[in-house]
Amino acid sequence: MLGIGGAERVIIEQAQSLVQAGYRCSIVVFQIDERARRELPSEASLTVLGEKRRSDLLFIPKLLKLWRTLRKLRPDCVIAHQSLSEYLRIVLAGTGIPYFLLKYTSIFYMGYDRTKYSVLYRHVFDTVRGSSPAYQEGVASRLSGGLRARLVAEYYGWRDWWGTRGARRVFTLGSRSRWELEQLYGIAPIEWTPGSAHATTRPPSDLKAIAALRERFSIRNGQALVLSVNRLEYRKRVHLLVGAMRHLLDKGIDARLVIVGIGEEEAALKEQVRQLKLTDNVAFAGLVDEATLTQVYHMADVVGCMIWGSWALSVMEPLLYDKRIVISNEDANLLEGVPNVFKVSPDSQSVAAGIERALTTPAGNSSKIVKQSLEWSTQNGKLLKHIRSAYCKGNGGAEPSSGHQGLGDRVAHE
Numbered sequence: 001m002l003g004i005g006g007a008e009r010v011i012i013e014q015a016q017s018l019v020q021a022g023y024r025c026s027i028v029v030f031q032i033d034e035r036a037r038r039e040l041p042s043e044a045s046l047t048v049l050g051e052k053r054r055s056d057l058l059f060i061p062k063l064l065k066l067w068r069t070l071r072k073l074r075p076d077c078v079i080a081h082q083s084l085s086e087y088l089r090i091v092l093a094g095t096g097i098p099y100f101l102l103k104y105t106s107i108f109y110m111g112y113d114r115t116k117y118s119v120l121y122r123h124v125f126d127t128v129r130g131s132s133p134a135y136q137e138g139v140a141s142r143l144s145g146g147l148r149a150r151l152v153a154e155y156y157g158w159r160d161w162w163g164t165r166g167a168r169r170v171f172t173l174g175s176r177s178r179w180e181l182e183q184l185y186g187i188a189p190i191e192w193t194p195g196s197a198h199a200t201t202r203p204p205s206d207l208k209a210i211a212a213l214r215e216r217f218s219i220r221n222g223q224a225l226v227l228s229v230n231r232l233e234y235r236k237r238v239h240l241l242v243g244a245m246r247h248l249l250d251k252g253i254d255a256r257l258v259i260v261g262i263g264e265e266e267a268a269l270k271e272q273v274r275q276l277k278l279t280d281n282v283a284f285a286g287l288v289d290e291a292t293l294t295q296v297y298h299m300a301d302v303v304g305c306m307i308w309g310s311w312a313l314s315v316m317e318p319l320l321y322d323k324r325i326v327i328s329n330e331d332a333n334l335l336e337g338v339p340n341v342f343k344v345s346p347d348s349q350s351v352a353a354g355i356e357r358a359l360t361t362p363a364g365n366s367s368k369i370v371k372q373s374l375e376w377s378t379q380n381g382k383l384l385k386h387i388r389s390a391y392c393k394g395n396g397g398a399e400p401s402s403g404h405q406g407l408g409d410r411v412a413h414e
Contacts, residue, residue, distance in 0.1 A: 009313065010102070010194045011081060012039045017380040019043045026073050030055075030062070047073075067091045077168075077387060085163025098168035100387050103189070105173065106180035107160070108135055109308060111235060117143035117150075118157030124183045132330060133346065134308040138234060161185060168390045171383065176331050190386055193379055194313075202320055202367075203291070205298040213295055217258050217283045224255040224359055227300035229293065229314045230307065232263030236314075237306040237328075239265070239272055243348025244304070244355060246276045253356060257304075260285045260296060297321045302358045306346055319366040324358040326351060339364025 011027070018025045025044040030051040040046060049065040056062060066087050070078070078099040080088055088099040107116045108128050116125065116139070129135045143149055164170060164185050171192040172178050181189045219225055226245070230236035238259060245257050259269070259282065266284070273282045288296065297303075303318040303325045318325045319340055327334070329343035340363055344354035372378070 008036055012036070014079075014194070014380060014383075015044045016041045021380065021384075026075065028066070028069055028073075030065075063087055063090060070097075079387075080167075085167060086159040087163070089163050089166035098390065099166075100390070101164060101167035101170045102192075103164065103170050103172050103177075103181060105177050106184055108132075108139060108180060109177070109235070111138045114143060114145075114149060114153040115157035115160055117153045118161075119154065120157050120161050121184055128180055128183055132308070134235075134328075134330060138308070169386060171386070174331065175333050192383055192386075203294045206295055209292075209295045210299045213292070213299060217256065217285070219256050219258075219299075220254075222254065224253070224301045225299060226255050226257045226355060227260070227296060227303045227318075228257065228305070229260045229296075229303070229317075230305065230312075232259070232261050232265040232269060234265060235308045236261075236263075236265075237308070237346060238269055240306045240346060240348050240351050241304040242269060242272050242276065242278065242282060244352035245278050245281055247349055247352035248355060249278070249281060251352075251356070253359070255281065255355070255359075257282045258285055258296065258300075259283065260288055260293065262287055297323060302326060302355050304351065304355065306351060316370060319370040322363050322365060322367050324361065324363055326354040326358055338366055338369050340366040 015025050015027055019041045025041075026047065027040060027044050028047045028049065030049045032046075032048055037046070047069055049062075049069060051062065066084070067090075070091055075097060077097060078088060078092065079102065080099050081102050082104065085099070085101050092099055106128070107113045107121075121128075129139050129141070143153060161184075164181075165187060170181065170185075170187055170189045172181055172189040173193065174191060178189045178191050181187060217225075226241065228238050228241050230238055232238055238261075241257060241259075245255065248255050257278075270284065273279055285296075297318060298321060300318070300321075300323055303323050305312065305315050305318075305325060306328050307315065308328070308330070315325065315327055315335070319335075319338065322340065324340045324342065326342045326344060328346050330346065335341045340358075342354045342358045342361075344350040
């Protein structure tokens with residue numbers, strides 16, 4: 001857990017929800033930074049195993065650390081996050097302890113992940129890649145790098161495939177990811193929406209804090225605030241919002257774009273701003289704390305999130321503030337029927353048109369609907385119901401040996 005992005009926030013909030021529901025929760029990580037550590041519930045035990053360079057490549061040292069830790073903890077089940085499936089299949093072999101995998105997206109969404117070029121997926125590669133404009137744009141049709149790249153792709157590809165298929169159940173985000181995982185792994189994933197702490201505890205607006213932020217970002221009275229909250233990397237497509245600003249200004253629409261987040265695309269985005277002569281209309285806020293983010297959401301007029309067509313907290317959270325949001329139309333089912341959602345094609349001119357339409361459309365009550373999807377006790381209850389059912393089925397209908405109802409005494413989080 002390095003930093004707190006969407007996946008890390010799921011771990012933190014899920015641990016909090018498990019503790020509140022009366023489970024003993026043990027969190028096992030290989031790395032963690034202090035900010036993430038402070039966010040974890042004090043009632044959950046934390047084990048940091050440590051990780052050296054090339055530990056994942058060498059496999060055995062990392063495997064032994066995890067084996068010793070889980071033998072000591074003896075959990076009733078393990079909820080694992082994406083990347084440890086093959087380790088868990090080996091470590092838990094013969095123990096009767098099932099692991100459940102949260103695989104948010106497929107390897108195609110991970111544009112730099114070369115395992116998609118493994119011979120395992122040759123029969124479906126063109127089908128999956130051709131199913132999304134984002135994949136056609138961001139995923140190369142062939143693997144480059146020669147024999148070494150091919151061997152690495154096969155090594156990690158077989159590990160991931162084998163570990164994923166060993167999970168008792170796999171949970172994923174939305175129909176799009178479910179279809180991709182079905183194609184790639186031959187499994188039947190369960191769609192599950194992680195919750196958000198903001199769903200029930202949205203802090204109120206602070207007029208003094210908002211006034212200070214408007215001054216900080218040089219937002220004039222009457223000027224529309226367009227907000228982006230994303231890691232600055234290619235899949236988030238923040239460059240489309242920057243390009244949209246040029247179209248809006250050319251049409252005489254007075255707006256300012258505030259970009260919250262950091263990442264490897266930051267330099268390129270700043271260069272784009274310079275080339276489009278938008279330095280007076282785009283502000284880079286960097287990382288902000290949760291209290292500041294709350295007030296930024298309150299003050300925003302429109303939020304833009306053109307992330308590759310997938311579920312993301314940055315898509316859902318603005319709706320909890322009844323904010324109008326412009327998103328990609330690549331996933332036809334995403335947020336269908338929810339007020340304040342404006343779907344557009346992934347090009348800057350369409351994004352500008354979507355922002356203009358959003359600015360002239362009264363905001364609706366999206367928070368009421370989205371709360372039902374994101375409230376943690378509800379969503380965690382759904383997850384635990386699936387896990388309990390699978391646990392009992394896999395153990396001949398028996399409850400865990402602790403005798404507790406539900407999952408039993410202890411849940412380990414990977």
